[in-house]
Amino acid sequence: MATADAIVIGAGIFGVSTAIHLQAEGYKVVLIEQGEIPNPLSASDDISKAVRVEYGSDELYFNMARVSIAGWKKWNAILGADVYHEVGYTMFSKNAVSSDIHSYEYASVQLLEKYGYDIERFNGSEISDRFPCIRKGTFAEAVYNPSGGYVESGKAIKLLVDHYKNEIKCLASSKVDKLVIDGGKVLGVKLASGETHYAGVTVVAAGAYSTDLLPELKDCFRVTGHPLFWLSPRNTEHYQSPQLSVYAADISNSGWYGFPHHPSSEVVKIGLHAQGTIHNPSDAERIVTEDEITLLARFLRSTFSQLSMEDLVHSKKCLYTDTYDGDYLLCMHPALKDCAIATGGSGHGMKMGPMIGETMKDVITGSETKYTERFKWRNPSTMRGHEEARFQIE
DSSP states (O other): SEEEEEEEEESHHHHHHHHHHHHHHHHOOOEEEESSOOOSSSTOOOOEEEEEOOOOOOOOHHHHHHHHHHHHHHHHHHSSOEEEEOOOOEEESSSSSTTTGGGGHHHHHHHHTTTTTTOOOEEEEEHHHTTTTTTTTOSSEEEEESOOOOOOOOHHHHHHHHHTTEEEEEEEEEEEEEEEETTTEEEEEEEEOEEEEEEEEEEOOOGGGGGHHGGGGGGGEEEEEEEEEEOOOOOOOSSSTTTTOOOEESHHHHHHEEEOOOEEEEEEEEOOOSEEEEOOOOOOOOOHHHHHHHHHHHHHHHHHHHGGGGEEEEEEEEEEEEEESSEEEEOOOOSSSSSSEOOTTTTSGGGGGHHHHHHHHHHTTTOOOOOHHHHSSOOOGGOOOOOOOOOOOO
């Protein structure tokens, strides 16, 4: 007999959002996390994650992000705290957006205009006038969209779990040893402590650790590490919103993106959104390489008027659960009954947080949508593709 309607394994954004949406549907939910919440080794534990609708020509992701932004604003209201900050999103490009090397920016602008977004465009000296921290002559054009910004991701996870603690049973520091399977059906989970929990459906939302429970997922994604850097600028005024938004610095040709000055952590964060390096999630040493530090130094010199390596205070690798086609896996398991899969963030999990849980609710209740169709189980041998904003290092 089931002790819950649903067990959700993993209290990152995939698991937390799924638990919230199932609970709203009337499910009795148990949320299990192997570490503390937020888990410092999870991708969700950070001071900021970018939120943007700009996905090049991919209109489905564009619309998914639009709905997710509304969802983040709703969560702000529910929590009584601003975990989502709408500081805007800027695409900087080395050449005119209409040039051949800026297909990501050009296609994004086309969709923004199609849906009536009130964007602002800058070129030449206008860029450094509007964004005074940017070195003059670095970029030829900039497109600013006031809709977008960042989520204080670690804070959001903690506040959401705390808010729903009376509706969702949460077991922190409780490692799942294995799924309880009988006759091709998942009945629940056995914890490392020996305790067993049963449920009508079990959701594996353990991110990079999902393969510990479902080894077959190794054919669907790889775990990659991507460098993040935190710097403390000497002149913070020019790095604060509205003088700077979340931005993509010619991202499809460089990989660089970043954030304005964080009001409580008092740093600016910069990341490299590229192919990354293969990483073992069990390895807690997530140290950036000397080559990546050299790339950062070069980026700082060419891009910012008052930011240097002397301002660097911290760095680490962020782990992506990278599917081979860049799309999420939000689906029922193809062979195990009553087992659902919610993983494959591929570097854009947090921004879609509200819609990930909504889609998993639809998956589990059997509702078909354009999102359940896009993110259904695929044959691993056919998983090919990548996000247009992702820099592909040759």
